[in-house]
Amino acid sequence: MTVISTTPDPAAHTLTLVAEFTAPPKAVWQLWADPRLLERWWxxxxxxxxxxxxxxxVGGEARYHMTGPDGARSNGFWRLTALDEPRSLEFEEGFADQHGEPSTALPVAATRVDLDETPAGTRMTIVFRFDTAEQLEQVVTMGMxxxxxxxxxxxxxxxxxx
Structure with a gap:
């Protein structure tokens, strides 16, 4: 399986996912850069x-929704804050209202993705950082x-x- 670990750290207010792929960083980068590819796994x-x-x-935004099995939609957004192709990207990520505008009712994560070359391909580490341990607990309880x-x-x- 791709995912090595998913670790919440209440003291640091983070949720960290580590995954490894048998593809070079440039190929993994494209999964983030191309919205049609992103739709196939986000x-x-x-x-x-x-x-x-x-x-x-940098400074760009994304608006998306996820559609559940019952047809209900959950909206989300990103604000891209840093890009270093093909090594890393950073964005603010959170929930959005029915019009796609960022919601103030749910937490926003400062998210960093690192793509490190390994002998077998790429190790991706993604860290979602929240303002408080309570926000982290809220999204973990929601199933993040x-x-x-x-x-x-x-x-x-x-x-x-x-």
Missing amino acids: GPPTYPATFREYDFV AEGITLSFGQIDALLASA
Whole structure:
């Protein structure tokens, strides 16, 4: 399986996911840079994502929704804050209202993705940092750890078909 670990750290207010892939960092980078590829793995298999807006530049934003098995939609957003192709990216990530605007009712994560070359391919480390331990606990209780593990578990098949 792709995912090595998913670790919440209440003291640091973080949720960290580590995954390894048998593809070079440039190929893994494309999974973040191309919204059509991103749609194929961002979100658990039963909650696929649809990116309506995607401006993959520093200062750019993304608006998307995930559709559940019952047809219900959950909206989300990103604000890209740093890009260092193909090594790292950073963005603010959170929930959005029905119009796609960031919600103030739920936590926002400062997210950093690092893509490190390994002898076998790429190690991806993604850290979601929240303002408080309570915010981290809220998203973990909502199923974020399980959801991202399932989401990232789809990447191996996607890289194999590229």
